[in-house]
Amino acid sequence: MQTVRGVTALVVGAALGLGPVPAPARAAAADETTRANTLTAMEGEAFAHARYLAYGAEASRNGHDDIAALFAATGETELREHFAEEAASIDFVGSNEDNLRDSIDGERHEATVVYPGYARQARRDRCHRAARLFDELADDEAKHAVRFRTALFAINHPNSGVPVPVGEAVTPVPITAGEPVCSGATQDNLEATMRGEAFAYAKYTSYAEHARADGQPRLAQLWDNTASQELGEHFSEAATLAGLVGTDAENLRAAIDGEIYEATTMYPSFARQADSVGEDESADLFAEIAHDEAGHASAFLLALVDLELGGIGGDRGARRS
């Protein structure tokens, strides 16, 4: 009975987007491997957030409102708690100037190296839809780099009269469920694109929060608007070509696989590594998040069972317990 109550609490917690909130880190982790593991974990959290939004939208389109709500709430936990707490544990967010320099470097690399390379590969793979997408992304990232460079000049030269550009918010593009359009290296590159864009969204959202708290609302708006394009267009368009979204049952199975990997393999190994080098706060954070992920896996598994039962057994199941 205790076990059932425990699972129920985890499921309810996941459904509400709640999870254990560890004490804020007092000092940033210094160990290089711990910091690298934290960044790897943050990439996973950012991707989980983005794909759960996509899975939730699909469940909503299919009239499965409970599944949609579960994905939405869990996605928020991945971003607002897990990603944010991990970011805090390594002092990921710096000064506005540092954050702008980081953003400029990232955008320039994507615009001049990553996406042009992916586009060439897609043409070799004869996947022209992907090639066109990568060309568009390279153009967009170049524009992002220019805006961030202008913003850096503006905040460093407040008397120049140059305003911080704010860019513009985009209307999210719906992700179409289906099979992958490409294969081989281009499919791998589309998956890397989804991860990179999901991470860019999470990072820029964190930078925007810092700028807002720092009394720089235009800079905050620039990061928020750029983030909206990274997720609402770039991630979404890559997701459609990569075949990210399947049926609701397939999406729940994919989510369960990811959560079990994080709960039983990734976070425990990161916790052991942090513990072995005396990074106690990181070890505790990884351990607590591992428990949260186990709760997410349980919640998704129960949702999958209910979906497969198709409304059969609800009352009878309740009578049996």
Ligand SMILES: [Fe+2]
């Ligand atoms: Fe998570």
Ligand SMILES: [Fe+2]
């Ligand atoms: Fe960008």
Ligand SMILES: [Fe+2]
């Ligand atoms: Fe992007």
Ligand SMILES: [Fe+2]
């Ligand atoms: Fe999770």
